[in-house]
Amino acid sequence: MDIFLITLSITLLLSGIIGCIVPILPGPSLSFIGLLLFHFTRWGGLSVNILIWLGVVTAIITVIDYVLPIWTTKKFGGTKRGVLGAALGLIVGLFFAPLGIIIGPFLGAFIGEMTANNNSDQAFRSAIGSFVGLLFGTVAKLTVSFVMVYYFVKTLFG
Numbered sequence: 257m258d259i260f261l262i263t264l265s266i267t268l269l270l271s272g273i274i275g276c277i278v279p280i281l282p283g284p285s286l287s288f289i290g291l292l293l294f295h296f297t298r299w300g301g302l303s304v305n306i307l308i309w310l311g312v313v314t315a316i317i318t319v320i321d322y323v324l325p326i327w328t329t330k331k332f333g334g335t336k337r338g339v340l341g342a343a344l345g346l347i348v349g350l351f352f353a354p355l356g357i358i359i360g361p362f363l364g365a366f367i368g369e370m371t372a373n374n375n376s377d378q379a380f381r382s383a384i385g386s387f388v389g390l391l392f393g394t395v396a397k398l399t400v401s402f403v404m405v406y407y408f409v410k411t412l413f414g
Contacts, residue, residue: 258297262412265294269405276397279357287401288314291408299412310404317393317400322346325361325389332385333378334365341368342386361386 272287288310294300295307329342345364349356365386369379 258299261293261297262299265290265297265408268293269401269408272401273398273405276394276401278354280353282318283397284314284317284400284404287404291404294408294411301411302407306407310400310407313400317396321393321397324393325386328385328389328392329361329365329382330385332381332388334369334382334385335372337368337372338365338379338382339368341365341371342382344368345386358387358390361390 268286268290271281272283272285272290275281275283275286277283291302291310292307295302325346326339326342330339334342341364342361343364345360345362345367346357347360348364349358349360352360362383366379366383369382370376373379
């Protein structure tokens with residue numbers, strides 16, 4: 257049974273890393289489930305505190321990943337229409353994953369800004385803000401997932 261759980265853990269940890277880049281998969285959540293399953297094997301000696309902290313960080317990163325593109329759109333000078341466009345673009349982009357999740361908020365922010373003031377420079381700046389938020393979210397998810405892989409490897413071989 258331990259071999260099965262370790263194999264499943266490795267699969268989930270790797271799927272989690274892929275999920276950080278391919279938005280249709282919940283990256284850090286898959287990595288956390290993999291680490292949690294590993295904990296219940298005879299080799300899994302992770303402390304409960306580490307598991308709790310990684311679970312909390314996973315939940316926070318998951319929420320931030322959806323909010324960050326909208327927030328950065330606003331920080332890059334987006335109006336309410338630009339922010340709304342980024343949010344709607346993200347929702348529509350979910351149906352055209354994985355590329356739609358990358359392009360959706362960008363186009364949504366751009367179109368929203370163009371309908372608000374017809375200034376293409378400002379619209380493009382807001383769209384860039386949406387893209388920057390997406391990049392930061394991806395880096396944050398990858399960091400958390402690689403930390404979980406680190407704990408897996410450290411516990412298994414350390």
